[in-house]
Amino acid sequence: MKIYKLVPKTVKQHEVVDEVICDKCYTPFESVSWGVHEFEFKYRNGTSYPEGGSGEEYNIDICHKCIDGLLTVLVDNGYMVRGKEWEH
Numbered sequence: 117m118k119i120y121k122l123v124p125k126t127v128k129q130h131e132v133v134d135e136v137i138c139d140k141c142y143t144p145f146e147s148v149s150w151g152v153h154e155f156e157f158k159y160r161n162g163t164s165y166p167e168g169g170s171g172e173e174y175n176i177d178i179c180h181k182c183i184d185g186l187l188t189v190l191v192d193n194g195y196m197v198r199g200k201e202w203e204h
């Protein structure tokens with residue numbers, strides 16, 4: 117006979133983003149009610165095959181206070197930064 121008891125189920129740990137720090141001014145991103153600040157820069161290079169791959173990945177997190185400076189630097193150095201209005 118087997119006598120069963122209840123044991124807490126173990127939860128597998130995984131990483132989630134807890135805080136985002138600006139890579140320019142090193143301050144935490146502020147959450148602003150109803151505000152939108154999304155910035156994405158990610159560059160990956162390397163090799164990729166059906167069974168796997170490897171390489172390097174570069175990314176940067178920039179807060180809403182520093183984004184104008186970055187855009188100015190990019191434009192001043194010949195990069196075309198495209199802007200458009202959005203809504204959903």
Ligand SMILES: [Zn+2]
Pocket residue numbers: 138139140141142143178179180181182
């Ligand atoms: Zn910043």
